[in-house]
Amino acid sequence: MSELKPIVRLYFAPLSYPCGPQSSCCGAVGQSEEDVSSWKVLIESKLTGVQVDAIDVTRPLRLGRDDAVLRLLRTFGQQAFPVFTLNGEVLSVGPPNVDELLAIMTGRIGTSSVEA
Known part of the structure; x- marks a missing residue:
């Protein structure tokens, strides 16, 4: 029986300037x-x-696969991002x-060594 490759999903909001790039009112988002x-x-090099x-x-996000992230998006908006998941489990919200x-991912994956 083959093991499935661990999948990290990095959900991000692309960098944007809601009030324009030269505006001083709110700054960049994403x-x-x-x-x-x-x-x-x-992540790929260390794990x-x-x-x-x-x-x-x-x-568009996918129902089922992205449910936890959709809830975060509805609750906190784009301020929640980036969001990192491992095999569907949310591990990190925000920068x-x-x-x-990496330590959390290593523990969840069961990897005994992380490359330095």
């Missing part, structure tokens, strides 16, 4: 492409065998402390 890419690469899917929450996030 995550930059660079942040999303760096989190994805970091061998883990698949990371980046999901843009401004696009992560990457070391803590």
Whole structure:
């Protein structure tokens, strides 16, 4: 019997400027492409065998797979993002402390070693 590959889903809201990029009233909202890419690469490099899917929450989400994230979106709006899940379980809401996030993922996956 083969084991399924752990799946991390990184739900993000693309970086936007609700009042315009030069506005000083509210600032930027969401995550930059660079942040999303760096989190994805970091997790995949530190946790061998883990698949990371980046999901843009401004696009339609899937009932069933994304129910917990849909609840967070309805409750907190885009301020909840980024959200990290592992096999459907929400592990982190908001900007992560990457070391803590990796430790939680390692514990859930049962990986005995995380590459330095």
